[in-house]
Amino acid sequence: MRPSFCLFFLLFSTAIFAQKEREKYPEIMNQDWPNLQKYQEANAAISEPPVAVFMGNSITEGWVNMHPQFFSENKYVGRGISGQTTPQMLIRFQQDVIDLQPEVVVILAGTNDIAGNTGYSSEKMITDNIRSMVVLAQANDIKVVLSSILPVYDYRWRPGLEPVAKIKSINSWLKDYASENGLVYLDYFSKMKDDRDGLPIEYSEDGVHPTSAGYDVMQPMAQKAIQEALENQ
Template identity: 45%
Template sequence: MFLENMSQSFLTKNSYYLAKNYQKLPKMIKKSLKTTKNSKKTKLNYYVFLCLFLIYTVCNSQSNSEKLNPTKIVLMGNSITEHWQTYSPLFFEENSFLVNKGVSGQTSVEMLSRFQEDVIKQSPKAVYILAGINDIAQNSGYISIDDISKNIIKMGLLAQKNNIKVVICSVLPVTEIIWNEKIKNANQKVIELNQKLISSSKKNNFIYLDFYSKMKDELSLLTYDGLHPNKRGYKKMSAIIKKSIEEIMNNFN
């Protein structure tokens, strides 16, 4: 009686869905439904098969979901990463496996302190680390370019130790640090840091993703303040990272 009531309720509420997905039934269940649906003697079997169909569709739905989202990739960063999702919501909707872990204003030291919680515990297949500009801006006081690089590489090594693919992103080009005008030659410092990141990435078998060279010639068009990307800037960044993600995903498959 319980099976009958449950099946009748399910059939009533989901008749359209059943009809639409009928072709997906395994051949054995489909054949049994054809031969039993009008038979009083095998009425119980009919309800059992309806229950099986319910289980089948749920499992099939979960399987398809896993195929659509086969992995998880974390974007670790500062305001540039955090605001990416605001300026390019469609990009994140289309790539729902991306986990945005950007926090505005943070330096490499602060990012390193939350790396375990925000990246390692997420168990992603890969992490993109975009950090350094707030260190150059001295948000937490002076820090050498060498130490900035070391903090970023420490994050990469921690991820690598946990079998997470590491992508070190170049620091974006900058015309000036608008919130700290005392910082001179900011872009030269960015270039110096990027050179260290390139060298360290090669040494540690990390992937290096170069945003800098692809954005430096159009900086005035791609940012709203000489540093932070505008909508056009994020569109360009999305195209760059999308190609990188596709290459990584192909290696996972």
């Protein structure tokens, strides 16, 4: 069999397979799973590198929506997407962090993985994705602030998971990893937890997402962590 015919056959077979997969899983094959389109226009409109990019989920997105001046006045940029898990953030890390050339990235991730938003995630799966984001940042001379996962006693959309132990274990890993690699660890958990290791009502109405008062607690902590990263990394 001639090489040219083999190549044609391989390409033809691949095309047929792709078409069958598209017909079998139309929603999956056609969707923008990491939501790369969400910030494309906003990214293109940035004229100078920000001091810090906040990479995260709905907690970060809600922060920007609720306290926009905190970001604009400090030359911070929020790149949170509601519901996202660490593999989705990792895919868009190039576009939504590296390409913006910030001095610092503040990573707040993991709670939706624990909730199972994109399927089961082991602790190692979560920490591997976070580690990969750190490696990408450091390879591009971006300083890193690793945020703890916020306290959660129960996820209303996935009740009964009992996430406290997993959150505390991942936070312990984040703290150790930050210490071992010269990163800044931002410990929201210890500052905001109640006696059940969840978020108290004054900081969250649903036990997961901060209220304005919750963000008031987080803001000076984030500023201090960013300044520490700028000075010490």
